[in-house]
Every structure is written in structure tokens, then in C-alpha cells.
Amino acid sequence: MDNLKKFDLVESDNLVQSEKNTLEDHAMEPVTKSKLTPILIIVGILLGLGTGFFFAQKRLLIVSDGTGVVAGSTPQELTSSTSIKKGDTFGSTDEATFRDQAEGILMAGGIEGEGSHHIERGANATQWVYITSSVVDLDLLVGHRVTVWGETNQGKKAGWLMDVGRVKVLELNAAPTDIDTTTQDN
Numbered sequence: 001m002d003n004l005k006k007f008d009l010v011e012s013d014n015l016v017q018s019e020k021n022t023l024e025d026h027a028m029e030p031v032t033k034s035k036l037t038p039i040l041i042i043v044g045i046l047l048g049l050g051t052g053f054f055f056a057q058k059r060l061l062i063v064s065d066g067t068g069v070v071a072g073s074t075p076q077e078l079t080s081s082t083s084i085k086k087g088d089t090f091g092s093t094d095e096a097t098f099r100d101q102a103e104g105i106l107m108a109g110g111i112e113g114e115g116s117h118h119i120e121r122g123a124n125a126t127q128w129v130y131i132t133s134s135v136v137d138l139d140l141l142v143g144h145r146v147t148v149w150g151e152t153n154q155g156k157k158a159g160w161l162m163d164v165g166r167v168k169v170l171e172l173n174a175a176p177t178d179i180d181t182t183t184q185d186n
Contacts, residue, residue, distance in 0.1 A: 091166035098165035
């Protein structure tokens, strides 16, 4: 027990009291917040928005084809009051997304829940393209011979199912082809 040291409680209490006074002195001082942090956050947000807007505008100005139509520009709007003429094009000019093409007479009706419309490309229904579109109101073009550009999707019943993004009118009020309901067994 020779190694035990004598502990002075008075000196220890003075040390604890000294630390309490130091903490109380700091607790009474006002906390100074940096005024720079909120300013930097606001500037960062504004720069991000400005940069995004700038690059979005540059992307929209890329010319999509030789027709002078600007990619991303507002396409010709198709409404019930639109006067449809031969050669009119409606919808998106995004050729990267809508790269598949079909031509025929646009008719209403899909096949067993697939497609809202179809393109008749001959008398045989197996040659038809079943289509849907969230870009163009296809109901306003029913009965016209058109070329459609879209993206092919996997269909369960339809031989060819397409999401249409652009439509070009080739002929107004085209005569529908007679449906070939007979099958040849040769």
C-alpha cells in the first residue's frame, strides 16, 4: 500500500468549480452563426437552375432534319378545330426515340386491349400495325392515309404494336381496304 497517494478533496472541488465557471461563461455568450452559409446555398441553387436552363435550351436548338424543324420545338398542334391538309405533320420530331415507321390508313380500334387504333396496310389483318399515342390525338386522323413514326413495343396479341410519336398525313379520307377474312389452305 505504499503506492497509494493522498487525494486532496479541497483541491479537486476547486478544480470542478473552476470548470463550471468556464462553462457558464461560455453558455452566456451569444452563438454567432455564419451569415455566409445561407448565401452560398442560395447562390448554389440559382447557379444550378441557370445552368440547367442553359443546357436545356442548347439541346432544344439542335436541328433534327433538313426540313428546318427544330427538335423540341412546339410541334404543330392537332385539335378538333385544326384544319388537316395533305402533308401536315403532327407530334414530336424526336427521331431517336420514334425511329420505327409504318404507312397505311389509320382506323379506330385495337386488338384485344392492345392499341387504341390500327394502321391498315392491306386487306390482311395480320399486316396491320396496332398503335397508341400519348403525343398525338389519333381520333382526329381516323380515315386518312398516314405515315407514323413510333417506338415498337412487345405485344401479346398484336403482331406489331407501336407507340406513335409523329404522324404525317399522306391522303385525306382514303378508301379503306376490304378485310380479307378468308384463309387459303394450299
